Amino acid sequence: MQVNDLIKEKVLSELKESILEFLIATEIKIDDCRIRIEYSRDEKFGNYSSPFAMENKNLFGKPPLEIAKSLTEFLEKRNQENSFFSEITCTAPGFINFRVSQPQLLSFVNNFILNNDPFVKLDKTKKINLEFVSANPTGPLNIVSARACAYGDSLAKLLLTLGHSLDREFYVNDYGNQVNLLGVACILRTKEALGESISFQEEEDGRSIYELIEANILPKESYRGEYIKDIVESISSQATIWNEILTLIKNKSWDELISFYSLKAIESNLDGQKKDLQDFGVKFDRFFSERTLHESGAVLNSIENLIKTGDIFEEDGKKIFRSTKYGDDKDRVVIRDDGRPTYLLADIAYHINKMERGYDEIIDIWGPDHHGYIARLAGAMQSLGYGNDKFKVIICQQVNLIEDGKKVKMSKRLGNFQRMTDLIHYLGKSAKDVGRYFFTTRTAEAPLDFDLDLAKDESDKNPVFYLQYAHARISSIFREVGSEYSNKFNKDFEWTDDRLTLLFWVARFSEEVYDAALNREPHRIATYLQSLAKHFTRFYGNKLNRLKECDESTRQNLAYLCKVTQIALQQGLGILGINAPDRMDKQ
Numbered sequence: 092m093q094v095n096d097l098i099k100e101k102v103l104s105e106l107k108e109s110i111l112e113f114l115i116a117t118e119i120k121i122d123d124c125r126i127r128i129e130y131s132r133d134e135k136f137g138n139y140s141s142p143f144a145m146e147n148k149n150l151f152g153k154p155p156l157e158i159a160k161s162l163t164e165f166l167e168k169r170n171q172e173n174s175f176f177s178e179i180t181c182t183a184p185g186f187i188n189f190r191v192s193q194p195q196l197l198s199f200v201n202n203f204i205l206n207n208d209p210f211v212k213l214d215k216t217k218k219i220n221l222e223f224v225s226a227n228p229t230g231p232l233n234i235v236s237a238r239a240c241a242y243g244d245s246l247a248k249l250l251l252t253l254g255h256s257l258d259r260e261f262y263v264n265d266y267g268n269q270v271n272l273l274g275v276a277c278i279l280r281t282k283e284a285l286g287e288s289i290s291f292q293e294e295e296d297g298r299s300i301y302e303l304i305e306a307n308i309l310p311k312e313s314y315r316g317e318y319i320k321d322i323v324e325s326i327s328s329q330a331t332i333w334n335e336i337l338t339l340i341k342n343k344s345w346d347e348l349i350s351f352y353s354l355k356a357i358e359s360n361l362d363g364q365k366k367d368l369q370d371f372g373v374k375f376d377r378f379f380s381e382r383t384l385h386e387s388g389a390v391l392n393s394i395e396n397l398i399k400t401g402d403i404f405e406e407d408g409k410k411i412f413r414s415t416k417y418g419d420d421k422d423r424v425v426i427r428d429d430g431r432p433t434y435l436l437a438d439i440a441y442h443i444n445k446m447e448r449g450y451d452e453i454i455d456i457w458g459p460d461h462h463g464y465i466a467r468l469a470g471a472m473q474s475l476g477y478g479n480d481k482f483k484v485i486i487c488q489q490v491n492l493i494e495d496g497k498k499v500k501m502s503k504r505l506g507n508f509q510r511m512t513d514l515i516h517y518l519g520k521s522a523k524d525v526g527r528y529f530f531t532t533r534t535a536e537a538p539l540d541f542d543l544d545l546a547k548d549e550s551d552k553n554p555v556f557y558l559q560y561a562h563a564r565i566s567s568i569f570r571e572v573g574s575e576y577s578n579k580f581n582k583d584f585e586w587t588d589d590r591l592t593l594l595f596w597v598a599r600f601s602e603e604v605y606d607a608a609l610n611r612e613p614h615r616i617a618t619y620l621q622s623l624a625k626h627f628t629r630f631y632g633n634k635l636n637r638l639k640e641c642d643e644s645t646r647q648n649l650a651y652l653c654k655v656t657q658i659a660l661q662q663g664l665g666i667l668g669i670n671a672p673d674r675m676d677k678q
Contacts, residue, residue, distance in 0.1 A: 092203050092211050092601065098196070099602045102139050102189055103128050105175055106166075110143065113165045124150055128189075130599075137178060137188035138595050144185035155185025163187055193586050196598045201578050204597055204655050209662060210252040211605045218256050220445050221247050223456035223487075224368070225262040228360045229273045231318055232367045232511035234490045235458050238539060240511075241530035241668070242487055243456050244373045245613035248666045253608050258376040258450075262441065265357045266382045267434065272313040274353035275300060278345070279309045280323045281336065281352075291315060301345050318510075322359045326352075367511045372523050372668045384440050390432050393440040394425060402474045417470025420463075439471045446477060453482045454611075456535070459489045485611065487535045494543045518546055521555070524669045528555040531613045531667055549676075554621060558664060559672055561624040564631070565657040566673035569650070572638045576650035584648050589630045593652055596626050600659040604666065613667065620663045627656050 094100055107126050114120070124147045131140045144151075144158035151158050159181035166179045166187070178190040203209050223243030226236045243259070250257055264270075283289045292303065292311040303310050327333045332355075339348040361378075368375070384390050394410060397403045402413040408428035412435070415422050425436040445453050457464070465484045472482045492499040492509055499509065515522040525546050532554075533539050551557045600619070607615035630636055630652070638646045638653070661671040 092208055094211050094213075094605070096199075096203070097211065097602050097605065098191060098199055098598050099128065099139065101175070101195075102191065105169075106141055106143070106187075106189075109166050109169050110162065112169070113162060116165070117161075119151070131188060134592065136180065136182055136186070137190040139189045139191075141187045141189075142185070143187060144181075148185070156181065156183055159185045159187050191595065191598075193591055193594070196591075196594045197578070197580070199598045199601075200594060200655050203601060204658055205578065207658070209601045209604065209659070211601065211608075212254040216254045216256070217451035218449060219250060220258050220260055220448070220450040220453045221250070221456075222260045222262055222454070224373075225264070226364065227264050227269060228357045228364065229269055229314060230316055230360060232364050234492060234509045234511065234514060234541070235487065237367075237371065237511040237514060237526060238490050238530040238535075239456050239458070239487045240368065240371050240373045241527040242485075242535050242613060245527070245531050245616070245667050246454075246456075246485075246611055248668070249604065249608040249611070249613060249616075252604055252666070259374065260377045260379055261375045263357075263361060263378055263380045263382075265361075265380055266385050266437070270353045270357060271300075271349050272310065273319075273356045274349035274351070275304060275310060276314040276319045277323055277326075277352040277356050278304055278340070278348055279307065279313075280319045281327075281340065282307055284320070284323055284327065285340075300349075304345055305343070318360075319356075322356050325359060326355055363512070367515065370515050370523065371511070371526065379441070379444075381437060381441065384437060384444065385432075389444060390437050390440040393436060393443055394432075396443065396475055397425070397439070397471065400474045400476075412467070412471060412474075414467040414470045417466060417473055419466040419470055423467050435467060435471075438468055442468065442472060442482065443475065446472075446475075446481070452480070454485065455483070456485045456487050458487060459538075462486050485535055488538045490530075491538060491540045492543060493540050499543075517543070521549075524559070525553065525555045527668045528558075528617060532617050534612055534614050555669065556675070558620050558624050558660065559670070560675060561627050562657055562660045562664070562671045563673055563675045565627075565653045565660075568631075568638055568653055572646060572650070574650070574654075575647060576654050577644075577647035578651050580648050580651075581644045584645060585635075587633070587635065589626075589633055590636070590649075590652060593626050593630045593656060596623050597652075597655045597659050600663065604663075616663050616666050620660065620667075623656065623659060623663070627653075627660075 095104070103126070106128060110124075110126060124143075126141070126143055127146075128139045128141045131137050144155040144162065148155045148158060163179055163181040166176075170176050170179060174192055175195055176189050177192040178188075180188045182188060221243060223246075224232070224236050224239045226232050232240075247257055247259055279289050287307055289307045289309060291309050295311055298306070298308075300310060309315060326336070336348065336351070339351070394403070397412060402416060403410055403425070404413060404422075405411070409424050410426035412423050412425045423435055424433055425439070426432055442453065461484075465486075469479075469482055469484065473479065514526060518525050529541055529546055530539065545553060549556060551560050600623070603615055603619040607613060634640070636649055636652075638649050641649060664671045
């Protein structure tokens with residue numbers, strides 16, 4: 092399907108051509124006017140509306156409603172030739188409203204929805220790298236990571252509908268001080284498992300990591316979660332490795348033990364993260380290790396690329412990137428005075444690596460605490476010659492878990508936080524469907540309240556089950572009366588308002604997917620599906636639409652409406668990564 096095939100685009104095209112003819116016929120000269128359409132805010136007025144008269148009133152020098160009336164009369168005359176619209180009206184304060192004719196809607200649904208070709212394919216496609224989640228492997232995935240999972244995977248599916256090729260990538264931060272601190276936490280928890288008492292440092296007091304380890308004090312900035320005990324317990328079950336650890340502790344070989352434990356803990360945490368991803372129905376094409384960048388020399392080598400741009404200067408023995416040139420609030424150190432690279436330089440090297448792999452566009456989905464990081468990394472990409480269209484960042488905002496009407500607090504470093512696996516276990520067998528839907532109900536840039544009580548509800552009050560019930564109900568209808576349908580509507584078939592409205596909402600599916608993909612907003616699909624299911628429920632609540640009570644011809648026509656609705660529901664749920672069941676416990 093091409094963009095011009097969409098009903099919305101045809102409406103807009105008709106409007107533009109009519110306005111052009113109107114201006115010529117009335118000898119009104121307007122060099123530049125704004126022409127757009129939108130969905131009608133009240134469906135009783137039509138399918139689409141245009142605010143053209145209001146947005147261009149100064150150009151005409153007339154009140155908007157007067158402009159709209161003149162245009163409506165002109166549009167009605169033009170429509171007599173092709174009958175694209177069944178109704179054209181104007182309403183205060185100056186909207187022009189369009190209702191698409193039933194033959195036009197039916198033709199579109201037959202050609203694209205019924206033939207399983209509902210997605211617009213772009214003429215010019217891209218090779219895209221989509222990086223999301225990328226949670227530090229210093230602990231389990233948390234709730235914000237779960238949101239990034241649902242959003243990122245749904246976005247990937249949307250971009251694929253446009254014909255782009257795409258790789259899902261998870262960046263593993265398995266290098267640096269945070270990894271060493273994870274190893275330190277494992278050492279202290281091991282000593283605790285051996286019967287020694289440990290305490291937690293509340294304020295930094297100048298003691299080295301080694302002094303704190305020997306004093307059985309967990310450093311303030313290290314990790315305190317219970318999952319550290321689980322890692323130690325898992326490793327202790329391996330006799331050979333455990334004996335080696337005990338020897339290292341006895342010899343106080345702290346550096347070797349930190350390195351050993353860090354790698355083991357990273358491996359353990361990453362395995363757990365992959366299990367959570369699998370349970371949530373998310374698959375990555377690549378897990379990219381930061382450590383490989385450092386070991387290959389790519390991180391330090393990347394400074395040479397930046398130096399060539401002229402955007403690196405030295406100060407007090409440090410190499411500094413002139414990021415203020417690209418909108419950052421201050422310039423950023425990339426090489427410390429002791430020669431060690433900063434996290435920023437490693438990230439720059441990683442994104443150079445992505446570009447060298449031949450991607451046309453890189454999209455990163457980051458957590459809520461990374462907003463200030465965008466300017467410096469985007470600036471580095473621009474400095475290296477990659478345009479703004481090559482690198483984009485989407486911020487996935489905070490999630491507030493709500494239980495009994497109150498927020499549930501969380502704090503990762505102290506170990507008092509909601510793990511993704513906890514949510515999965517809490518929601519039970521429906522975790523993937525319910526979780527993924529709830530996380531995609533709002534735009535990623537807005538904080539999200541996740542109502543645990545509603546998510547646990549197994550009735551159609553739960554919006555996920557409401558959608559699934561609609562799909563399952565249609566399957567139930569077909570099991571009861573047969574799945575035969577006809578898209579050739581007989582002359583006696585009455586196109587009541589609820590039937591025609593449902594047909595329009597099915598036709599609208601392709602537009603919603605296209606707009607959601609183009610704007611990279613999966614939440615639009617969740618919103619659309621609720622409206623589609625609501626219109627189907629209203630349609631089937633009308634006794635005149637009960638298939639088993641109709642004559643054969645009418646039944647086959649009503650079955651057609653049910654069938655195309657089910658296709659749209661199934662395709663839409665698929666984009667969100669949600670099952671579309673044929674049966675449910677309650678219907």
